[in-house]
Amino acid sequence: MSTVVLDKVTKVYPGGFLAVDRVSLKAENGEFLVLLGPSGCGKSTLLRMIAGLEEVTDGDVWFDGKIANLLSPRERDVAMVFQNGALYPHRTVRGNLSFPLEIAKEDPGATRDRVANLSKALHIEETLDRRPGTLSGGQRQRVAMGRAIVRQPKLFLMDEPLSNLDAGMRTELRMEISQLVRSLGVTTIYVTHDQVEALTLADRIAILNRGVLQDVGTPAQIYNDPATAFTAAFLNSQQLNLVSAVVHTPQNNYVLLDMGPHHLILPWSDPRAYATSQYVGKPILLGMRPDGLAPVPESYDGPSVLGRVRALEYHGHEWLAYVECGIPAVPVPEPPDPRAKANGHAAGTGGLRGMVQRMFRSPVDEQ
Numbered sequence: 001m002s003t004v005v006l007d008k009v010t011k012v013y014p015g016g017f018l019a020v021d022r023v024s025l026k027a028e029n030g031e032f033l034v035l036l037g038p039s040g041c042g043k044s045t046l047l048r049m050i051a052g053l054e055e056v057t058d059g060d061v062w063f064d065g066k067i068a069n070l071l072s073p074r075e076r077d078v079a080m081v082f083q084n085g086a087l088y089p090h091r092t093v094r095g096n097l098s099f100p101l102e103i104a105k106e107d108p109g110a111t112r113d114r115v116a117n118l119s120k121a122l123h124i125e126e127t128l129d130r131r132p133g134t135l136s137g138g139q140r141q142r143v144a145m146g147r148a149i150v151r152q153p154k155l156f157l158m159d160e161p162l163s164n165l166d167a168g169m170r171t172e173l174r175m176e177i178s179q180l181v182r183s184l185g186v187t188t189i190y191v192t193h194d195q196v197e198a199l200t201l202a203d204r205i206a207i208l209n210r211g212v213l214q215d216v217g218t219p220a221q222i223y224n225d226p227a228t229a230f231t232a233a234f235l236n237s238q239q240l241n242l243v244s245a246v247v248h249t250p251q252n253n254y255v256l257l258d259m260g261p262h263h264l265i266l267p268w269s270d271p272r273a274y275a276t277s278q279y280v281g282k283p284i285l286l287g288m289r290p291d292g293l294a295p296v297p298e299s300y301d302g303p304s305v306l307g308r309v310r311a312l313e314y315h316g317h318e319w320l321a322y323v324e325c326g327i328p329a330v331p332v333p334e335p336p337d338p339r340a341k342a343n344g345h346a347a348g349t350g351g352l353r354g355m356v357q358r359m360f361r362s363p364v365d366e367q
C-alpha cells in the first residue's frame with residue numbers, strides 16, 4: 001500500500017526544455033489515478049520521475065510520507081507496464097511471470113500457485129508454455145501486466161498499456177485491468193491520452209497540458225465541471241462550442257450575455273444566471289456541449305438564439321447540425337427535420353435553447 005505525493009515536481013531536459021512544470025498531486029492509498037493529456041504534455045516524464053527512471057529537476061516526490069527523490073526504482077517497490085510490454089523472449093509465459101518471484105527468492109511452490117492464479121485471472125492459462133513471440137498483442141500485454149502484478153508491489157505505474165491494441169481488445173482488457181487492480185487494492189497511476197479510458201478507469205483524473213496540471217477530480221467532476229476550457233474541450237469527443245461573451249446585469253433585473261451579434265437573457269430564476277453574474281463587465285468564454293443544446297421552434301420564448309443550419313454530419317448514433325448564428329458555427333443535435341434544414345429552408349426559423357452550460361474560471365487566459 002502506498003501514498004504518492006508530488007510537490008511542485010519539475011523536469012527540465014538537457015537543452016532547457018521544460019517538460020513538467022511544478023506539478024503538485026497526490027495519489028491516495030489504493031487509488032486508481034489517471035494522468036491524461038495530449039501527446040507530448042509530459043505524462044510519461046512525470047510517471048518516469050515517480051518510478052525513479054528519470055531524475056527530478058526540482059520539487060519532491062514522496063512515498064508514504066518519506067522523500068523518495070533519490071531512491072532507485074527497486075527501492076521504491078514499483079512495478080511498471082509499458083505500451084509494448086517488453087517480455088523476456090526466450091522464457092515461456094510461465095517463466096516470464098515467475099521471474100520476479102525467482103529473483104526475490106520466493107518459495108517455488110508459492111510461486112507456482114501465484115502464477116497459476118494470476119494466469120487464470122488474466123485468461124492466459126492456455127499460453128503458459130508458449131514463448132512471447134507466438135502471442136497476440138493482447139496476450140502479450142496480459143503477460144506484461146501479470147509480470148508487474150505477480151510480486152504485489154506497493155505501486156503500479158502503467159504507461160499507455162492498451163494503446164497498441166485494437167478497439168475490441170482495448171475495451172476487454174480495460175475492464176480486466178480495472179477489476180484486477182481494484183481487487184488487489186494497490187495504488188495505481190495510469191498514463192493515457194484516451195479520454196474514454198480515463199473516464200472509465202479512473203477514481204480520479206489529473207489532466208496535463210504542456211507540462212502544467214490543468215485539473216484534478218473524479219471523472220464526473222471534471223466532465224461536468226471542468227476547471228479550464230482546455231479540460232472541457234479535451235474531454236469531449238464531440239466538438240465543444242466555445243463562444244466569447246460579455247456579461248451585463250441591466251438594472252439588476254436579469255443577466256444579459258452579449259455575444260456580439262446575439263445576446264441571451266437569463267432571468268434570475270435560471271440557475272446559470274448566478275454563475276455568470278459574477279463576471280459582470282468582463283469577457284467570458286461560454287462552453288456548450290452539443291448535447292446541452294436543443295433546436296426549438298421560432299415561437300419558443302425562453303433564452304435562445306436564432307440560427308441557420310449550415311451543414312449536417314452523420315455520426316452513426318446521431319446527427320449533428322452546424323448552426324450559423326453570427327458566432328462560430330455551433331454543432332447541436334439533429335434538428336427536427338434535418339434534410340429540410342440542410343436545404344436551407346430553416347433560415348431564421350429555429351432557435352437554440354440552453355446556450356449557457358458552463359463558464360470557465362479564467363476565460364480570457366484560456367483563449
Ligand code: ATP
Binds near residue numbers: 014
Ligand atoms: P506521448 O503520449 O506522446 O508519449 P507524453 O505526454 O508522455 O507524450 P513525454 O514523453 O513525457 O510526453 O514528453 C514530454 C515532452 O518532453 C515532449 O515534448 C518530449 O519531446 C520531451 N522529451 C521527452 N524525453 C526527452 C528527452 N530525453 N530529452 C529532451 N526532451 C524530451
